[in-house]
Amino acid sequence: MKRTTEWKRKLMELATGTVLFDECMDRHTSIGVGGRADALVSPESVAELGRIVAFLRAEGIAVFFVGNGTNLIVRDDGFRGVIVSTKGLRAVRVEDRGQDRAAILAEAGASLAEVVALTAKEALAGMEFCAGIPGSVGGGIRMNAGAWGSELKDVIESVDLLNGGGNIMSCKREALQFQYRDLALPEGACVAGGVFVLARGNREAVEGRIREILRTRTGKHPLQYRSAGSIFKNPKGMPAGKIIDEAGLKGARIGGAQVSEMHGNFIVNLGSATARDIIGLIELVQKKVLETKGIALEPEVKIIGEE
Numbered sequence: 001m002k003r004t005t006e007w008k009r010k011l012m013e014l015a016t017g018t019v020l021f022d023e024c025m026d027r028h029t030s031i032g033v034g035g036r037a038d039a040l041v042s043p044e045s046v047a048e049l050g051r052i053v054a055f056l057r058a059e060g061i062a063v064f065f066v067g068n069g070t071n072l073i074v075r076d077d078g079f080r081g082v083i084v085s086t087k088g089l090r091a092v093r094v095e096d097r098g099q100d101r102a103a104i105l106a107e108a109g110a111s112l113a114e115v116v117a118l119t120a121k122e123a124l125a126g127m128e129f130c131a132g133i134p135g136s137v138g139g140g141i142r143m144n145a146g147a148w149g150s151e152l153k154d155v156i157e158s159v160d161l162l163n164g165g166g167n168i169m170s171c172k173r174e175a176l177q178f179q180y181r182d183l184a185l186p187e188g189a190c191v192a193g194g195v196f197v198l199a200r201g202n203r204e205a206v207e208g209r210i211r212e213i214l215r216t217r218t219g220k221h222p223l224q225y226r227s228a229g230s231i232f233k234n235p236k237g238m239p240a241g242k243i244i245d246e247a248g249l250k251g252a253r254i255g256g257a258q259v260s261e262m263h264g265n266f267i268v269n270l271g272s273a274t275a276r277d278i279i280g281l282i283e284l285v286q287k288k289v290l291e292t293k294g295i296a297l298e299p300e301v302k303i304i305g306e307e
């Protein structure tokens with residue numbers, strides 16, 4: 001008991017912003033479910049992030065990094081450990097790279113939406129595909145977020161990684177192992193920021209492409225409900241949504257969770273869903289799709305917390 005109080009006291013000393021103890025994670029995930037984390041801390045600088053991570057690791061306390069929580073399900077019994085949010089790390093700036101190119105340097109907690117808005121303002125082409133993806137820069141890099149045939153790896157020049165000891169190093173794209181919806185990170189590493197290199201283009205063309213993408217997404221995704229985006233990775237050859245649709249699972253429900261009637265790869269929270277409902281529905285979809293189509297669907301969403 002004494003030890004518990006001691007680490008909490010020390011964490012409050014290290015953090016310049018608020019530390020939320022026993023914080024309900026349904027407030028920090030887009031799908032709106034999740035039990036309590038022992039603590040949620042939002043460092044306000046990369047140096048502070050480093051100090052906090054090094055302290056928690058040295059104490060043997062479990063750490064989980066969260067950006068915007070848009071690809072995350074926290075189980076109902078919560079998370080024993082500290083969730084470190086990057087939302088206090090939001091600096092973004094543009095750096096000249098000659099006549100044809102410019103770089104955007106963004107900290108992990110900046111939203112992809114604000115980076116996309118900046119590319120439009122600066123007439124920089126290449127990141128329009130991120131329009132409508134509700135994640136953060138750090139979460140986007142970790143998940144190698146993508147759409148319309150492009151992924152973040154296509155525009156990344158380098159990524160700043162913070163290791164478990166709290167030290168930062170800049171890794172060039174060539175040294176990073178990106179895959180479909182994944183960047184392999186060393187154990188315990190956090191993305192502190194990224195550098196995206198883009199081509200100088202025409203402002204109207206960039207804005208037009210962003211508008212077109214946002215319009216198409218509104219017509220395809222059930223944005224009136226809370227969700228975690230695509231639940232499953234697309235197997236080679238066919239989108240998961242189509243497979244789920246063909247298996248007759250659109251509209252399937254457990255409690256307050258439903259396979260969207262609009263898009264088979266979205267599970268939506270009808271308002272009262274628990275993590276148990278959502279995870280139960282994920283397992284039901286996996287079982288039915290394996291039985292009827294012989295395909296093993298792999299979740300794209302990250303699921304954490306006490307079983």
Ligand SMILES: Cc1cc2nc3c(=O)[nH]c(=O)nc-3n(C[C@H](O)[C@H](O)[C@H](O)COP(=O)(O)OP(=O)(O)OC[C@H]3O[C@@H](n4cnc5c(N)ncnc54)[C@H](O)[C@@H]3O)c2cc1C
Binds near residue numbers: 143192302
């Ligand atoms: C309506 C909707 C539409 C979506 N559309 C798309 C889409 O078109 N394409 C797509 O790819 N995704 C899509 N997503 C999913 C999601 O937005 C992306 O995966 C996004 O990149 C996740 O970013 P995040 O900050 O929310 O990450 P989180 O959900 O907070 O975290 C996701 C994972 O990344 C890790 N992580 C987060 N930040 C860091 C960090 N700084 N360092 C290390 N690890 C970190 C977390 O530990 C976790 O494992 C959609 C989601 C929604 C709700």
